[in-house]
Amino acid sequence: DIQMTQSPSSLSASVGDRVTITCQASQDISNHLNWYQQRPGEAPKLLIYDASNLETGVPSRFSGSGSGTDFTFSISSLQPEDIATYYCQHCENLPYTFGQGTKLDI
Amino acid sequence: QVQLQESGPGLVKPSQTLSLTCTVSGGSISNGGYFWNWVRQPAGKGLEWIGRIYTGGTTNYNPSLKGRVTISVDTSKNQFSLRLTSVTAADTAVYYCARKAGRGQFDNWGQGALVTVSS
Numbered sequence: 001d002i003q004m005t006q007s008p009s010s011l012s013a014s015v016g017d018r019v020t021i022t023c024q025a026s027q028d029i030s031n032h033l034n035w036y037q038q039r040p041g042e043a044p045k046l047l048i049y050d051a052s053n054l055e056t057g058v059p060s061r062f063s064g065s066g067s068g069t070d071f072t073f074s075i076s077s078l079q080p081e082d083i084a085t086y087y088c089q090h091c092e093n094l095p096y097t098f099g100q101g102t103k104l105d106i
Numbered sequence: 107q108v109q110l111q112e113s114g115p116g117l118v119k120p121s122q123t124l125s126l127t128c129t130v131s132g133g134s135i136s137n138g139g140y141f142w143n144w145v146r147q148p149a150g151k152g153l154e155w156i157g158r159i160y161t162g163g164t165t166n167y168n169p170s171l172k173g174r175v176t177i178s179v180d181t182s183k184n185q186f187s188l189r190l191t192s193v194t195a196a197d198t199a200v201y202y203c204a205r206k207a208g209r210g211q212f213d214n215w216g217q218g219a220l221v222t223v224s225s
Contacts, residue, residue, distance in 0.1 A: 001170075032209055032210060034210070034211040034212075036212075042217075043202055043215035043216065043217055043218050044153065044202075044212070044215060045215070046211055046212060046213050049208060049209075049211035049213075050208070050209060050211075055211075055213065087152065087153060089153070089210075089211075089212075090210075091209050091210020091211065092210075094166050094168075095155055095168040095169065095170070096155040096210060097155065098152055098153040098154070098155070099152070100152050101152050101153075
């Protein structure tokens with residue numbers, strides 16, 4: 001199985017800050033990497049697919065980049081509603097696996 | 107807009123079988139060439155992909171579940187289902203159904219169903 005390692009595991013930031021989360025795959029996954037936001041008590045929500053494509057309806061302050069084994073997810077200007085846990089997920093092959101999550105608070 | 111909703115017992119005894127159904131509304135489960143998935147999340151932990159089904163019947167499962175999983179589809183009811191046998195406390199989790207679009211992103215999720223394994 002491909003292992004996905006996210007860092008940091010938790011992060012505290014202020015409204016308006018730029019926030020960056022990294023995700024590393026245990027092998028080359030090209031751009032087959034997705035990012036999700038999960039607010040407490042809710043289902044995950046797709047934000048970014050194929051490493052850098054913004055899902056329809058997702059604010060443009062969210063972005064993703066990377067290819068191969070190293071990926072980055074960013075929020076350009078943190079908003080209060082962005083408090084959540086963020087997960088990366090590869091879709092290079094089966095089984096799909098997720099990173100362990102990054103809990104973001106203010 | 108497609109919506110997914112999980113349903114099933116919230117409490118299952120150890121060694122018994124966990125059964126959940128996902129009802130798809132707002133569109134036909136047979137249209138669009140999607141794979142329909144199950145994902146679970148133990149309390150306070152991360153996400154684990156369980157398996158998927160295509161409406162033609164093709165299934166794929168996570169080997170970590172060691173053959174305990176079966177996913178089936180009923181296109182006449184616009185539903186797909188999960189069966190997990192020989193459950194233990196380690197199977198206690200929120201179970202989500204989700205649609206896979208494109209290469210492999212989950213673009214639609216149910217709200218989740220908490221299943222507790224306890225005697």
